[in-house]
Amino acid sequence: MPDAVVRAGEIYFSRAVHEALDEELARDPNVFLMGEDIGVYGGAFGVTKGLLDKYGPKRVVDTPISENSFVGMAVGASLLGLRPVVEIMFMDFIALALDQILNSAGKLHYMYAGQVTVPLVIRTPGGAKGGYGPSHSQMLTNLLVGVPGIKVVAPSTPAMAKGLLKSAIRDPNPVIFVENKRLYPQRGPAPEGDVCLPLGQAVVAAAGTDVSLFAYSAMVPVCLGVKKALAGQGVDVEVVDLVSLQPLDRAAITDSVGRTGRAVIVEEACVTGGVGAEVAAVIAAECMGSLEAPVLRVGAADAPIPASTELERMVLPGPEDVAAAVRRVMEW
């Protein structure tokens, strides 16, 4: 990390994303941004504010509301050597671009037998935050991890957001970079300068000996809170931040369960067919000998996200759900 400078203060998650974009735009003339309202407006969540002024309309392209086609255009541009970074304003809108993600971005490198690469990043904020309602709140990671050929990354801290986004932009593969509306205003340390973090690696966010909590995105801080709360009750929780959802860091998962013998997977997406199912399958296949309790999943109810904030809370997993699952595996 030669260029890294640890700054005195902490920065917002959204600022960390901004810095990664800014630095990559400055570093590589082939990097450019596309998306709805990312220019003058600065992005629906303000992430790209100021970049239009700094880099001009060639590098920061405000698109019409045409998700499938501007994602397809980004694929086409990447085939000719550019490195587009696309913003999809809300993760739910990724449904509109799924054809180009599934049938083009994820397949072209393989189906053209390596003649092309698709160095494309799609940034999108998932997650529910106080009443955005059914079409603006979902965490759709379970749709994406089943698409071969794309990588899916979901950072939980400003430092990760910055370092992983820089790596995603330099990666030769299409990467879906899952941000989270609840994380944008969270603060944390993040290095100044050119620090990349490796894609594909989970991180032990907090070590423990009794039970492994596997989480990603905004559920990581929730799990860290649960760890703190349960420490007083004599339960030593390990929190593993999965970070990379496709590919999964299988070794990190099995290592952690090897240490603790118990596993709970926590995610904001619906439990059915999700990342949690995949992690549970890895544990079932690899960790049979060390398991001391059943593997549990905690996630959103299999329901759309309601608009009412009261109802929203009932659908989403909260710290009490995580704590209950931990107690259950501890009492097994």
Added chain:
Amino acid sequence: MTDTAVEDVLASYHQMLLIRFFEEALSDLFTKNLVGGTAHFCIGQEACAVGVISAARPTDWIVSNHRGHGHLLARGVEPYRVMAELLGRRDGCCRGRGGSQHMSAMAQCFLGTNGITGGGLPIGTGAALALKYQNSDGIVLVFFGDGASNQGTFHESLNMASLWGLPVLYVCENNRYSMSLEVGKACARTPVSERASAYSMRGETCDGMDVLEVRRHASELIDHVRSGKGPALLELLTYRFCGHSKNDARVYRTREEEAQWAERDCLKLAREWLSTHGVTGPELDGAVAGAKEVVAALVVRAMACPHGDREDATGGVYA
């Protein structure tokens, strides 16, 4: 008429013959159950591919659709490698991974056929964005059908290409049927080229069976696009003499209609033109026999080529 013009048409005639016999040979392989999956033949539409692509530079990029064998051959991708790909063999352009609808040849600036109707439109438009970004004088040709002109990607792509003045020529091969649905029942208004006006771009319709006409219109619009005046839409009125794909009894149209279009077969029109411009019968017959021989030989060679291995099947998903 200059000798060069005659030579050009003769060259186009050779290419159209190659495409016709290539497609007929492939159709025969399907009939004999020697090819898996499906394929969409461009028999009858050869003048579209040949007329447009011969008007472009070899360094201009091509994005094709599900009916793309003619585009590949007109671009000069080695016919053996195209056939090997169609047969799923190791020597295929994409080592058997892509097949008919997912075949690219980057060395020939061929960005790929596409199995999603309308899927190639944004990809080609994005390639044009890259060319403009890189200050290239290249352009992109995007081929699609009348059916794709009803996809959102058609409208979205034309809109953005026009807004940003991208160097792309959209080529709609209107063969009158999106699979079975007749164009009058699929498009609220025709010709398709009129849709260009909604996006403030030049749109033209021309006879897609006459390779000279196709080439003349394509040349003009390619000049327009290359000179930086923005994208254009060229609609070619054509007809596929075969069904949509290998299993199609063509119940949605009459044999009389087919016979009328057969009168305007692009091969027939080109041959007539060449005859009246001094090319002799034996020369023309020689071209036919030559193309048949080439195709027969490449089929034998492709059939003998082995399939790929497990690495070809499951490797290389990520770069």
